Amino acid sequence: MAKWGQGDPRWIVEERADATNVNNWHWTERDATSWSKRKLKEVLEGLVVEGEAGRCEIGDLKHVEGEASCNSRKGKLIFFYEWNLRLSWKGTVKESGEKHKGSVEIPNLSEENEVDDTEINVSKKKGEGDVLKDLMRTEGTTKVREALRDYLKALKTEFTLGMILPTKAPVGQEPATERKPSGSTAQDSVTPQSLDMVGVKIPTVRIHMREVFNSPADELYSIFTKKELVQKFSKCPAVIEAEKGGKLQMFEGCVSGEYTELVPSQRIVLKWRCRSWPDEHYATVALNFQDLAAQSELELECKGVPVSHEESTRQCWKKQYFEEIHILLQQAKDNME
Numbered sequence: 001m002a003k004w005g006q007g008d009p010r011w012i013v014e015e016r017a018d019a020t021n022v023n024n025w026h027w028t029e030r031d032a033t034s035w036s037k038r039k040l041k042e043v044l045e046g047l048v049v050e051g052e053a054g055r056c057e058i059g060d061l062k063h064v065e066g067e068a069s070c071n072s073r074k075g076k077l078i079f080f081y082e083w084n085l086r087l088s089w090k091g092t093v094k095e096s097g098e099k100h101k102g103s104v105e106i107p108n109l110s111e112e113n114e115v116d117d118t119e120i121n122v123s124k125k126k127g128e129g130d131v132l133k134d135l136m137r138t139e140g141t142t143k144v145r146e147a148l149r150d151y152l153k154a155l156k157t158e159f160t161l162g163m164i165l166p167t168k169a170p171v172g173q174e175p176a177t178e179r180k181p182s183g184s185t186a187q188d189s190v191t192p193q194s195l196d197m198v199g200v201k202i203p204t205v206r207i208h209m210r211e212v213f214n215s216p217a218d219e220l221y222s223i224f225t226k227k228e229l230v231q232k233f234s235k236c237p238a239v240i241e242a243e244k245g246g247k248l249q250m251f252e253g254c255v256s257g258e259y260t261e262l263v264p265s266q267r268i269v270l271k272w273r274c275r276s277w278p279d280e281h282y283a284t285v286a287l288n289f290q291d292l293a294a295q296s297e298l299e300l301e302c303k304g305v306p307v308s309h310e311e312s313t314r315q316c317w318k319k320q321y322f323e324e325i326h327i328l329l330q331q332a333k334d335n336m337e
Contacts, residue, residue: 032068043147053131056091217289217296218265233324
């Protein structure tokens with residue numbers, strides 16, 4: 001059994017008698033079925049389809065049968081999913097005001113077919129109103145395909161957070177050279193550090209991001225420290241003990257940690273990790289809040305991120321935190337108007 005510096009550098013075993021699959025180099029699998037059912041409801045239910053003929057809205061996901069999973073092997077992710085879905089829809093004819101109902105069936109959404117080739121069948125209950133059926137067959141089908149793409153994108157990014165574990169660079173090889181910021185609106189950049197060791201011996205990087213929110217700093221601070229608000233933007237049950245030494249758990253256990261410093265409306269510091277990082281390895285996350293009139297700027301510094309998790313961690317904060325918080329704030333504003 002190889003140790004550090006011996007054999008394949010991706011198989012990391014430091015004096016471990018149990019020969020655990022430390023680096024997910026061997027086949028590992030995560031069941032995505034329950035998560036997928038919730039995500040499919042989220043992206044499909046409530047879709048609105050409008051046209052000259054009238055207006056339709058997709059209702060409940062009446063039937064969802066199938067399964068999904070994500071597997072990692074030798075640092076690669078492999079997805080399996082197969083779904084049989086049936087949705088209800090209802091609509092109103094623009095000229096007559098007549099109301100009609102029907103269903104949308106997706107008999108085989110799977111990795112074997114592209115979304116554009118996936119069969120989508122639209123039906124309507126007896127009676128007039130074929131103009132709405134035609135609307136659903138054209139514009140409605142397009143909307144449904146877009147929602148299915150959103151589900152698959154989330155499956156391959158959001159659900160897989162932490163599945164690919166870090167690798168050890170070969171002896172004498174330096175970590176990746178500095179990369180330029182991506183140019184995104186979040187103004188994020190990644191600065192490698194030469195073997196910044198945290199928890200266990202792995203190469204790590206520091207991630208630095210800034211984001212402006214349409215919210216005062218005290219309100220934004222609350223979104224990170226109040227359980228009900230965390231659960232709203234994360235769309236999952238959470239453990240939030242916002243005090244020094246208090247525990248943190250989000251995204252069905254994919255993210256966990258501990259609050260180490262809290263300065264109300266100004267600063268939060270966390271021990272933070274993804275579930276599939278090496279045991280006991282934590283990054284240090286500092287969140288600094290600054291008021292900008294009616295807005296606030298959040299500065300994030302995340303030290304000790306495993307090199308191979310650089311991109312997934314950045315996407316986690318951008319997609320699962322920042323973008324969802326923007327949506328939550330907008331919803332709160334709309335409800336007040």
